[in-house]
Amino acid sequence: MLRGITRLVLVLVGFIAAGLLGFGPAQAEGPSITAVVTGADKSPVSGVTVNVTNAEGFTGSAETDAEGLATIEVPEPGKYTATVDAATLPIGVEIKGGPERSINVLQGDKKALFPVVPAGEGGDSGGGGGGGGIFADITFDRVLQLIVDGVVLSLIIALGALGLSLIFGTTGLSNFAHGELITLGAFTTLVLNTTLGLNLLIAAPIGIVISAALWGWGQNQVLWKPLRKRGTGLIAAMIVSIGLGIALRYTILFFFGGSPESYAQFAGQPGIDLGPIFVTPKAIVLSIIAVLFLAAAIAWLKSSRLGKATRAVSDNPALASASGVNVERVISVVWVLGALLAAYAGVFLGMTQNVVWTMGQFLLLTLFAAVVLGGLGTIGGAILGSFVVGITVQLSTLIVPPELKTASALFLMIVLLLIRPQGLLGRPERVG
Amino acid sequence: MDMGFVLTQAISQAIGVTAIIYLLATMGLNIQFGYTGLLNFGQIAFVAIGSYAIGVFMVQWQGSAFVPNLWVAILYALLLSVLLALILGVPTLRLRADYLAIVTIAAGEIIRLVFKSTDALGGAQGINGKMGEEFYAINPFPQQDRFDFGPLSYTRNDVWVVTVGWVVIALLLLLTWALMRSPWGRVLKGIREDEDAVRSLGKSTYLRKMQALILGGLFGTLGGIFWAVAKQSVQPDSFVPAFTFFCYTILILGGAARVLGPVVGALIFWFLLVFIEQFLLLLIDNGTITFLEPTQVGPIRFILVGIGLMLLMIFRPQGILGDKKELALDAR
Numbered sequence: 001m002l003r004g005i006t007r008l009v010l011v012l013v014g015f016i017a018a019g020l021l022g023f024g025p026a027q028a029e030g031p032s033i034t035a036v037v038t039g040a041d042k043s044p045v046s047g048v049t050v051n052v053t054n055a056e057g058f059t060g061s062a063e064t065d066a067e068g069l070a071t072i073e074v075p076e077p078g079k080y081t082a083t084v085d086a087a088t089l090p091i092g093v094e095i096k097g098g099p100e101r102s103i104n105v106l107q108g109d110k111k112a113l114f115p116v117v118p119a120g121e122g123g124d125s126g127g128g129g130g131g132g133g134i135f136a137d138i139t140f141d142r143v144l145q146l147i148v149d150g151v152v153l154s155l156i157i158a159l160g161a162l163g164l165s166l167i168f169g170t171t172g173l174s175n176f177a178h179g180e181l182i183t184l185g186a187f188t189t190l191v192l193n194t195t196l197g198l199n200l201l202i203a204a205p206i207g208i209v210i211s212a213a214l215w216g217w218g219q220n221q222v223l224w225k226p227l228r229k230r231g232t233g234l235i236a237a238m239i240v241s242i243g244l245g246i247a248l249r250y251t252i253l254f255f256f257g258g259s260p261e262s263y264a265q266f267a268g269q270p271g272i273d274l275g276p277i278f279v280t281p282k283a284i285v286l287s288i289i290a291v292l293f294l295a296a297a298i299a300w301l302k303s304s305r306l307g308k309a310t311r312a313v314s315d316n317p318a319l320a321s322a323s324g325v326n327v328e329r330v331i332s333v334v335w336v337l338g339a340l341l342a343a344y345a346g347v348f349l350g351m352t353q354n355v356v357w358t359m360g361q362f363l364l365l366t367l368f369a370a371v372v373l374g375g376l377g378t379i380g381g382a383i384l385g386s387f388v389v390g391i392t393v394q395l396s397t398l399i400v401p402p403e404l405k406t407a408s409a410l411f412l413m414i415v416l417l418l419i420r421p422q423g424l425l426g427r428p429e430r431v432g
Numbered sequence: 433m434d435m436g437f438v439l440t441q442a443i444s445q446a447i448g449v450t451a452i453i454y455l456l457a458t459m460g461l462n463i464q465f466g467y468t469g470l471l472n473f474g475q476i477a478f479v480a481i482g483s484y485a486i487g488v489f490m491v492q493w494q495g496s497a498f499v500p501n502l503w504v505a506i507l508y509a510l511l512l513s514v515l516l517a518l519i520l521g522v523p524t525l526r527l528r529a530d531y532l533a534i535v536t537i538a539a540g541e542i543i544r545l546v547f548k549s550t551d552a553l554g555g556a557q558g559i560n561g562k563m564g565e566e567f568y569a570i571n572p573f574p575q576q577d578r579f580d581f582g583p584l585s586y587t588r589n590d591v592w593v594v595t596v597g598w599v600v601i602a603l604l605l606l607l608t609w610a611l612m613r614s615p616w617g618r619v620l621k622g623i624r625e626d627e628d629a630v631r632s633l634g635k636s637t638y639l640r641k642m643q644a645l646i647l648g649g650l651f652g653t654l655g656g657i658f659w660a661v662a663k664q665s666v667q668p669d670s671f672v673p674a675f676t677f678f679c680y681t682i683l684i685l686g687g688a689a690r691v692l693g694p695v696v697g698a699l700i701f702w703f704l705l706v707f708i709e710q711f712l713l714l715l716i717d718n719g720t721i722t723f724l725e726p727t728q729v730g731p732i733r734f735i736l737v738g739i740g741l742m743l744l745m746i747f748r749p750q751g752i753l754g755d756k757k758e759l760a761l762d763a764r
Contacts, residue, residue: 174530232746235471235529239684240745242677247738254731365541365673368534376530403549403556410538417535418523 033103035062035070035082037114044068045116049085079103082112089116111271111278138398141276146394148277152352154390155290159345160363161370161382162297163338169314169377170327170334171224174238177245178342178367179360180252185211185343186350186359187252193263200265200351208343216339220332228331245361252357260354286348293344294383297337301379306333314377366393366406369413375426384424388412438714440583442707446699449590449662452597453479453655455698458679458686459604460651465680466688467612468644469624471529473676474520474536477543478649480671481516482656484547485509487559487666492552494561502566506657513653517646525641537673548668558668564661568592593662600658601695604651609691611647620644621689621758681741687754696752709733 035050050070052060058080062070074080084099101112164178189207192198198206223244227237271280301307312320313330321327342360349359366389374385389409396408416423445451457475464470489498489505499505524535547553571592573579579586586594611617622630623637631637660666678701686697712729715721724732750756 174533227746230746236745236749238471238530238533239680240742242680243738243741243743243745245738246674246677247735247742250731250734250738254728254735257727365538369538372531372534401549404545407542407545410542413538414523414535417527417531421527421531 031075032071032073033080033082033112035064035072035084035112035114037064037068037070037084037116039116045089048089048114050114051083051085052080053083054080084114143395143398145277146397147391148279150391150394151387152279152283152287152390153394154387155287155294156345156348157363157366157370157390158294158383158386159290159341159348160367161374161386162294162379163334163341164367165371165374165377165379165382166310166314166334167338168371170310170317170331171228172234172237173224173241174234174368176238176241176364177248178338179362179364180245180248181211181215181339181342181360182346182349182363183252183357183360184215184248184346185339186346186355187256187357188214188343189347190256190261190263190350190355193265194261197264200263203263204347208340208347211343211346212336212340215343216335216337217332219339220335224335225328225331245364249357249361256357258357260356262354263351266351280352283352286351290344290348293341297341298379298383306330310334311379362406366409369409373413373416373423375423378423378425378427381423381425388424435714436583438707438710441710442703444584445706446703447594447598448702449593449597449658451698451702452594452601453659453662454675454679454682454702455601455694456604456655456658457652457675458682458694458698459601459608460648460655461676461679461683462648462688462690462694463608463620463651464644464648466683466690466693467617467624468620468641469529470525470641470645470648471533472536472645472648473533473673474538474540475648475652475679476671476673476675477516477520477536477540478513478652479656479659479675480540480543480547481512482509482653482658483660483666483671484553484559484656485512485653486563486657486660487561488553490563490660491559491561492554502564502661509653509657510650513649514646517642517649521642521645525638525645537676540671540673540676544668544671547671554666554668556668559666561664563664563666567596567661593658597658597662600654604654605691605695612691616640616643624689677741678737681737681744684741684744684749684751687751689755689758690751690753693751693753700752705733705737708736 033052037045037048037050039045044064045068046064048064048068048070050062050064050072052058052072052074054074058075060072060074062072064070072082080103082101082103084095086095086099089095095114095116099114101114103112160178160182163181164175167173167175167178185208188211189200189204192203192207192210193200196203223240224237227240232240266282269280269282271278301310309320309325310330310333312323312325313327317327320330345363346355346359349355349363353359370385370389371382372385373388374381374383389412392412393405393409396405400408457479460478461472461475464472464475485508486502486505489508490502493499499508520536520539524532527535548556553559568589571588573588573591576588579588579591612620619630619635619640622633622635623640627637659670682697682701683694684697685701686695687693709729709732712721712724712732713726716724716726716729744751750758
């Protein structure tokens with residue numbers, strides 16, 4: 001199985017590399033602004049006039065084509081204002097967040113998104129509930145884009161799920177505070193980055209290492225090791241982890257407040273077109289690093305002495321202990337590894353989305369879905385489950401409202417448990 | 433704002449509407465987790481079904497022949513709750529405890545997200561409107577603006593809501609007490625202690641677990657119905673997994689597998705929660721504490737809840753009233 005995973009990882013690396021070399025970013029000649037006007041479910045809206053102006057008196061205008069795109073060439077990099085002419089919009093709709101966008105053009109093509117929502121919903125989340133004709137919007141490009149988004153999400157899930165699965169495998173703990181390892185990783189890096197002013201490229205590795213030591217090794221030493229010594233039951237430990245999760249989450253809220261933050265660098269990076277798909281360069285780089293992290297972790301588990309010992313403890317702690325494996329040491333290492341991977345997942349999420357106190361909490365159930373789907377406690381299962389869940393979550397937005405995408409993954413997990421309670425790669429054992 | 437105000441607030445919240453809602457849900461959890469050992473992490477799903485049934489039937493479907501009045505709507509809500517318990521229980525009750533926990537918490541989230549994204553069920557805005565007119569119409573209290581009980585002051589509707597809430601709780605406590613000393617209740621406790629032993633005596637543990645899930649779910653649904661009627665508003669984001677975890681905190685604080693455990697737990701939990709909040713606000717208000725913002729008081733409460741749950745589970749899993757020997761919180 002591990003060989004299969006290694007192969008999968010290699011294929012993914014190849015895929016991403018090919019994407020970089022083969023397609024290359026679609027460079028426009030000069031700087032330009034492309035307005036993207038889309039309706040519910042990202043369907044294009046054509047025939048909408050978009051005006052672009054700047055402080056120096058430049059004006060340009062274009063009408064969106066069948067793909068909802070309007071490209072306006074601008075003379076030089078700088079600040080521009082793009083405005084959708086409300087009179088040209090279809091009746092009964094408006095632009096979410098107002099018809100104006102201020103855009104900072106650096107080089108090449110800069111996209112400005114104008115999501116169209118029914119009138120009166122422009123202020124809030126809107127968008128969902130497309131009603132009839134959803135299936136008509138399924139295009140090859142969209143499916144491809146969602147699969148790419150799904151792979152990126154899968155990697156984030158896998159980083160969390162592998163640690164969750166390893167901790168479960170070696171200690172039997174269903175760690176409901178694992179989401180907070182992700183949040184803590186992101187916030188530790190945020191403190192180094194914005195409070196201490198370190199560049200993110202330096203802050204992130206330091207933050208991840210600190211997280212692994214403090215939140216992984218430290219947490220195990222201070223809390224879980226003494227609890228194991230006391231002989232605390234697994235259900236009791238699970239409830240302790242729930243309490244810990246609540247306490248950590250609100251401690252972060254206490255110190256950092258509830259509004260989303262972003263890192264000082266790479267925050268508003270423009271995306272690039274790779275053929276039919278649209279990604280940001282940072283997402284590509286972060287994904288490659290994630291693949292390397294996962295591959296290294298798996299290779300370590302597979303071949304190193306300590307890695308083999310880890311798998312032995314997962315299989316049968318008593319037998320491993322009798323064979324001379326230092327079980328406590330293995331568990332310490334697993335906590336460090338789990339926290340390290342989770343911290344990187346936090347930085348990944350923080351860079352591509354936001355750093356916010358609920359980021360790990362929202363991901364926790366998805367992590368559990370991935371781990372249970374793949375088979376609790378198995379390494380290959382955690383990775384496979386993550387990809388199934390991540391891609392399902394994104395692809396499900398083709399047919400269900402976006403708010404329901406997490407629910408689709410949870411539903412998939414429940415259905416699978418009915419058919420195959422041990423998970424995709426789990427050994428058939430008593431789970432009842 | 434003074435100490436008297438802080439205490440009054442804390443006492444009125446400890447016996448108020450929110451405490452009653454949590455208490456009803458926790459009493460259900462006591463049957464499922466305390467007596468039977470079912471690790472139901474999705475109690476919020478049953479509460480949500482109760483609230484939404486009332487909201488949808490009384491507001492969205494107002495005047496439909498299918499739901500002539502509130503009492504019929506309550507009946508439907510309870511039927512829907514049984515249906516939910518069956519749907520949840522059939523796949524999960526054969527699973528190991530940790531699987532049951534994960535599946536029930538997931539089911540709760542699915543239900544919340546479906547409510548939130550379906551416009552016919554209120555969507556993200558939830559449902560607001562008159563949900564309990566028939567209930568308030570039979571209010572027997574005399575017509576007057578305020579009712580004062582010492583320092584506590586209630587409106588006429590509040591007195592009625594709180595009175596009915598505690599009467600229902602008293603009746604359900606009596607029911608729990610009677611059931612748990614019956615042979616049926618002893619089988620439930622047997623399942624918690626050793627399922628295989630009970631099975632070897634020829635009892636269908638699956639059936640009993642299902643009955644416990646249904647009964648506990650009905651308690652939670654009553655909490656949800658009470659919520660909708662008392663607050664006249666149903667918001668999807670009220671029904672988050674944290675609700676269930678607070679119920680667990682209340683249950684473990686008071687003492688699981690004790691009839692009065694949830695009551696003691698809920699009274700203390702809400703008193704402390706509100707007392708700490710109001711006391712800190714008082715200290716900030718009169719300048720004793722300068723290093724805190726009023727907005728930081730909310731998180732402090734929840735940090736304390738989290739730490740409290742951890743410490744209880746580690747040092748006193750039997751809570752205030754419980755018996756440590758009776759809580760075999762270990763299954764694998």
